[in-house]
Amino acid sequence: MAGPGCLQGHVVGRVAFVFAAYAQSFDDENPLNGLAVGERPDPDVPDGWTTVAVRATTLNHHDLWTLRGVGMRADQLPMILGCDAAGVTDDGTEVVVHSVISSPDWLGDETLDPKRSLLSERYPGTLAARVAVPRRNLVPKPAELSFEEAACLPTAWLTAYRMLFTQAQLRPGSTVLVQGAGGGVATALITLGAAAGLRVWVTSRDFAKAERALDLGAAAVFGSGERLPERVDAVMETVGAATWQHSIRSLRPGGTLVVSGATSGRVAETELARLFFLQLRVLGSTMGTRDELARLLAFCARTGVRPVIDRTLPLADAREGFAAMAEGNVFGKIVVLPSSG
Numbered sequence: 001m002a003g004p005g006c007l008q009g010h011v012v013g014r015v016a017f018v019f020a021a022y023a024q025s026f027d028d029e030n031p032l033n034g035l036a037v038g039e040r041p042d043p044d045v046p047d048g049w050t051t052v053a054v055r056a057t058t059l060n061h062h063d064l065w066t067l068r069g070v071g072m073r074a075d076q077l078p079m080i081l082g083c084d085a086a087g088v089t090d091d092g093t094e095v096v097v098h099s100v101i102s103s104p105d106w107l108g109d110e111t112l113d114p115k116r117s118l119l120s121e122r123y124p125g126t127l128a129a130r131v132a133v134p135r136r137n138l139v140p141k142p143a144e145l146s147f148e149e150a151a152c153l154p155t156a157w158l159t160a161y162r163m164l165f166t167q168a169q170l171r172p173g174s175t176v177l178v179q180g181a182g183g184g185v186a187t188a189l190i191t192l193g194a195a196a197g198l199r200v201w202v203t204s205r206d207f208a209k210a211e212r213a214l215d216l217g218a219a220a221v222f223g224s225g226e227r228l229p230e231r232v233d234a235v236m237e238t239v240g241a242a243t244w245q246h247s248i249r250s251l252r253p254g255g256t257l258v259v260s261g262a263t264s265g266r267v268a269e270t271e272l273a274r275l276f277f278l279q280l281r282v283l284g285s286t287m288g289t290r291d292e293l294a295r296l297l298a299f300c301a302r303t304g305v306r307p308v309i310d311r312t313l314p315l316a317d318a319r320e321g322f323a324a325m326a327e328g329n330v331f332g333k334i335v336v337l338p339s340s341g
């Protein structure tokens with residue numbers, strides 16, 4: 001069997017294997033207990049699908065939820081983790097993978113297909129030397145972006161793009177509050193928002209991370225829950241229970257709250273009178289469409305905006321990255337390289 005020094009995969013008898021990071025069990029308290037890094041059988045390639053040699057992938061909080069057993073059943077284990085991939089197809093085309101897998105007959109916005117899944121939910125994920133994906137989920141990688149940069153975009157950055165521009169429909173000059181500074185989605189919201197001419201205000205639990213948000217283009221930073229100097233046009237929420245009340249209180253009349261995550265807790269009280277009296281809009285948001293991913297890639301290629309990368313690790317050391325993410329000790333994306341041992 002190949003070790004981590006020979007990571008592109010190999011064949012034993014008639015079964016091919018790939019080196020991968022995968023969930024082998026669930027542990028709500030200590031999600032890293034269920035993480036394994038080793039060899040898995042090559043993914044199946046159904047009709048209409050193809051394989052991509054993964055050059056770079058990244059970690060997302062989604063992988064920690066999987067290791068906790070959120071949204072997965074035990075009979076789906078073991079499951080290769082990972083939602084993001086940039087890589088190369090068999091014919092040498094450089095691609096980015098759109099991770100939202102919709103039904104074969106689904107037309108239109110893939111995120112609205114009730115049967116959709118993300119890679120690593122129903123089909124093996126991207127934290128592997130090779131991943132199988134529907135051909136229609138391949139998006140050309142712009143030459144301006146490295147594989148590492150491109151791999152940051154399909155989940156956290158796509159989610160941020162849709163929150164800001166599709167759901168909140170923010171215009172240059174508007175003020176947006178981003179709850180949290182260091183996360184993959186938070187750093188994307190700050191960077192994309194600033195590049196699009198928004199006045200971006202940011203909260204964080206951590207003074208050092210708040211300072212770094214200023215370097216990304218934030219106009220002002222605040223401690224978590226701190227009163228703002230004025231109310232904002234929109235709030236981008238991924239933190240959940242810990243910041244929800246502050247998010248609702250921070251909106252101007254007619255303002256928009258977009259929520260795509262609840263890291264600190266899924267249940268929070270809402271003062272309903274504030275919702276209707278101030279005519280607030282609360283919108284859920286999940287991932288983005290293939291078209292939005294193509295536009296995000298073009299935006300980055302044209303503007304010079306690049307994802308914030310916290311660190312880059314070989315796949316064999318993925319556990320180090322998961323530990324940092326579980327501790328909240330991250331600023332930006334953790335990139336993982338399957339082919340460096």
Ligand SMILES: NC(=O)c1ccc[n+]([C@@H]2O[C@H](COP(=O)([O-])OP(=O)(O)OC[C@H]3O[C@@H](n4cnc5c(N)ncnc54)[C@H](OP(=O)(O)O)[C@@H]3O)[C@@H](O)[C@H]2O)c1
Pocket residue numbers: 059060061062065155156159179180181182183184185186203204205206209224238239242243260261262263264285286287325328330
């Ligand atoms: N719906 C979707 O399609 C979608 C897509 C991507 C992500 N998500 C969800 O969005 C969330 C963030 O994902 P991610 O990948 O960006 O995760 P991450 O990299 O681990 O980021 C966590 C973020 O949450 C903040 N945070 C965590 N606990 C907090 C607390 N108690 N109080 C205040 N801030 C807190 C952190 O801010 P500081 O450390 O700066 O304070 C950081 O910005 C996750 O729940 C994820 O599942 C959803």
